[in-house]
Amino acid sequence: MNHRLTRQELLRRAAFGAALASVPGFAAACGGSSGSSGASGTTTQQLASTLRFSNWPLYMDYVTKTKRYPTLDAFTKKYGVKVDYKEDINSNSEFFGKIQGPLSRGQSINRDLIVLTDNEQYLALMLQKGWAEKLDKDAIPNIKNLVDVQRHPGFDPNREYTLPWQSGMTGIAYNSKLTKPILTIDQLLEDKSLKGRVTVLNSWADTLGLVMLSNGDNPSKITDESFKNALDRVKAASDSGQIRQFTGNDYTGPLSKGDLKACVSWSGDITQLADPKLKWNAPKEGGMIWTDNMLIPKGGNIYTASFYMNYAYTPAVAAKIAAYIQYVTPVKGAREVLAKTDPELANNQLIFPDEATLSRVHLIDPEALKNQKYNEQWQAVLGA
């Protein structure tokens, strides 16, 4: 109702906050937040002194010995912009819960760049609520390197607000020391030898997507019936004690410790753990694919964030990041860069899936994500 007031308040705070940080930042915040992106290009676009970036754990190239992020360090060295990099996004819902308060009051969340997944409702909600800044595309010429399949997602048809960070696949991981290979959802949910040693992911697009494929249903076109069938199967497995827990990223610890024999898991996590006894595969009936998207929350420094996106979309940088985090990179040309230095990695299906692999993974139905009934029924199965 007092939309205008809160917007003014936001501008005032954003400008003031940035002004405190640096004088160039002040100019950038004004140039950016005023929403006059139509007139951008020749306006005073200057980099802020610091880029505030929130991302998921294990999602940036990292050297354990020096505790440094090489590509971020290179960014700082080249452009003089420090990166305040925080690995504080562990779940879309929790992070959204944290930031929605300030955003709904028109306050800045003190971040220039955040990363949310397209297989839950929160990313679309950020755009719908007007809590994302428009990208400064003039600062992102490298957007031409965005792979074709990612150019027109339903939630942001012209990529005006978001750019993919990485994509990943959802499948099954198992501890080969404790169990025979687990290659199907049937085994995971019904094999008695796994009882109580199984976890599945707590976002329904991941878990029910796989179950729908196992049921012979299409997770890209969900009906009430296919949803219910998949849900009932997971509920039965949870009630019988086959499924021990519904997890986020935190399944990795118990899986390597041996508390779990098998679980629904994200592709890159397992390759990153580099534990030879842990195996990952997309189930025979098919796996799921999703994409984490960068966006600039309201009040963030548009130019600096866009400038960083451009940097991340340089094939050489994208190759370095992909080589480390082992998720699917959305940047064209990264593979060619890697092929020269590390041909084995360039042929890794988990980073650069070919047509055959891509034909086995599926996108979740975006309409179903917004269905509050589905979300409620899923939470009920989660026990709460």
Place this chain on the structure above:
Amino acid sequence: MGFLHRHRGLTPYLLLAPGIVFLAVFFLVPLGFLGQQSLESGDFAVGYSFTWAWGNYWDAIHQYHAWLVRSLLYAGLATLLALVISYPLAYWIAFRGGRWKNLLLVMIIAPFFVTYLIRTLAWQTILADQGPVVRILRDVHILGANGRLLATSTAVVAGITYNFLPFMALPLYVSLESIDKRLIEAAEDLYASSAQAFLRVTLPLSLPGVVAGTLLTFIPATGDFINAQLLGTPRQAMIGNVIQSKFFNLLDYPGAAALSFTLMAAVLILIAIYARVIGTEKLTG
């Protein structure tokens, strides 16, 4: 000074004022907002509006009574366990602690120097399937070959008991410590056996501590969600988990608010019954 002299009757109110203002600002006002929110309807994307939606309460009770009952049960069990563990402990420290009293009390509080979350995560390691506790229990056949502790009701209740133990032990200690030892001597002089002296002198005199300890343990334990989340499975989920997921995952703020009020009402009713049975004078000592 002159003003206070002339209006002596105001002094108690002035002394109370900071506390009342604090409670009003940080408890009553948010509670009012929460109450208002619990009667709103709509959805997150469009926005919620106040419509006297009493249906939220019906939904809360109708859909989630199982979780409510489970929470009260777990909290009750944990409170009882904490009492059974703490009473002998507090008794021993109060009457036999001697010069070690302070050290022993510090040891009870010591776990609190570590945050709640880390303490509970530590229990994950202790109770892990491949951990020492499970191995020993399997070896002595208390647990079956495939038995486990983590992700069971036992683990959740044990976790709550552990996390709230000091809230029980300390009030018990205070009330036992303040008992006049001569009363027990007098009872023995009058030919009471040790057991009789305990039952008719020590125990009744320590009841205020029991009441304070049980309330301090039971009330926060019913709303706890950390233990159920980290040590349990969906089948151990408590009402706190439901409220959390309604708030964060479903963005159903009115539903979460209505559930919170329902929980508060349930706890208040139980405490009213408890106070009635024990007698209110025991509450204040």
